[in-house]
Amino acid sequence: MNKGIGKGDVKKVVLAYSGGLDTSIILRWLQDTYGCEVVTFTADIGQGEEVEPARKKAEMMGIKEIYIEDLTEEFVRDFVFPMFRANTLYEGVYLLGTSIARPLIAKRLIEIAEETGADAISHGATGKGNDQVRFELTAYALKPDVKVIAPWREWDLNSRASLIAYAEAHQIPVPKDKRGESPYSMDANLLHISYEGKALEDPWTEPDEDMFRLSVAPEAAPDTPEYVEIEFEKGDAVAINGERLTPGALLRRLNALGGKHGCGRVDLVENRFVGMKSRGVYETPGGTLLLAAHRAVESITLDREAMHLRDELMPRYATLIYNGFWFAPEREALQALIDKTQERVTGTARLKLYKGNVIVVGRKAPVSLYSMDHVTFEADEVYDQHDAEGFIKLNALRLRLGRMAG
Known part of the structure; x- marks a missing residue:
């Protein structure tokens, strides 16, 4: 049990619920451990699997308030596209597919908590990963007094065998493909x-x-x-x-x-x-x-300098998203700058x-900064190549002074 939350401290909790084995176990564990009412929230963000079966599973487990929502358009419009305006890559290659989905799910968890009068939220992220941080930073940013229950940090169900044993003891169906160890998550x-x-x-x-x-x-x-x-x-x-x-x-x-x-x-x-x-x-x-x-x-x-400034800030922006700070003021400030460059x-x-x-x-582009008149290797009437001499000498001045002084 959470050190700061005891049985009876939570009246109602909103659970991020996939309908799978792990979150079904979490659902029952929340009921047993905290004696609270559970609201389930299942988000369709284009994962390619049916989400409606989650409703039947939640109903079977006695849940009265069940939220199943298609968030794909909001996901791309309000989260993916703003991120791509910065050409965002974490550590040079990662396009942040998991990272950018978490603040949306957590935002809806908090909104549903407000709608239903819940005083807590819960998620199925483990205590070793990034997702626990992303879910909870978003939750606290949007509802500072919310209680957060993270079962993987609390329970002693630390193996696939113990999870299956718990499921069987509580009449939670275990699909055949879940009885063996998955080769990856x-x-x-x-x-x-x-x-x-x-x-x-x-x-x-x-x-x-x-x-x-x-x-x-x-x-x-x-x-x-x-x-x-x-x-x-x-x-x-x-x-x-x-x-x-x-x-x-x-x-x-x-x-x-x-x-x-x-x-x-x-x-x-x-x-x-x-x-x-x-x-x-x-x-x-x-x-x-x-x-x-x-x-x-x-x-x-x-513009060249606008592009270079944005590119210099991109690694910081990517790290903020990766680490879960989507709703932090520094991410919003960077977003304002990024969006200005995109006009x-x-x-x-x-x-x-x-x-x-x-x-x-x-x-x-209908309005392009690329000028063929200026870049052509053929004869032109818009660029005086003699201007480059003074440009080079002025840029070289500090280098020449430095060499002469040293």
Whole structure:
């Protein structure tokens, strides 16, 4: 039991509930341990699995207040797209697919707690990972007095066998595929799928090909390249090959295109916020296309110094998201700067997809900073090459003085 919360201290708790074995065990454990009423919340953020079965499982376990919501459009519009305006990568490669979903889920947990009069929330994140931090930082930022119950930090069910024994003792159905140890853990949403743990814990071991869900292996991708055009307005993608789509539908289409050509796989060892290194494998096909296209449109529409300033701040911004500080004032301040840089990022990028590669082959914009009159190697009437001499000498002045003085 939580050191600061005893039985009777919690009247009602909102549980982030997937309907799977672990969260079903948590549901019953909350009832038994805290003697409280439980409200379940199941979010559809494009994970590719049916969420309605969670309703039947919750009903079977006596739950009266059940929330099941499709948050895919809000997820992409209000979380994924703002993040991609910064071309955000954590430690150079990770597109933050899991990280960016947690503040949305936690935000809805708090909103539902307010709606139902609950005084606590609960989640199924372990005490070793980043997700516990992301859920709880969001919760405390939005409702400072909320109680948080994290069963994995409290109970003694520390093995698959003990979990199954608990489930059987409390008449919780255990699917056949849950009785053995899973070769890895998986988390999915519309932006990506992550795989970690078990067979992947050895960073020298290559993942099995049959693990992947969103993409084919590059060597199995089509032998003919495919071209795709992505249109942006003020930094956000709005159309693919001329067809305007909602944010959620657009990302879903990009996932299909990228996955077909084996794009978007990443295998990395990352630094967790809690201090340890962790090996993760990610599939982010649509996000990989989106990143390349966005940068291409920025290359002809975004002022050089504005771009460089934003790029200098991006690693800090990525770390804030990774560590769970989406609702922190410093992230919101950075977002305001990032969004300011995007006001003229309107245009279209053309990508060539081939065997795992995303190749930018064209970019255009209605208002472009790219001037052919200035960059041409042919004769021109707008650039006096003699001006470069004084420019170079002024920039060299401190270097020359430094050398002469030393």
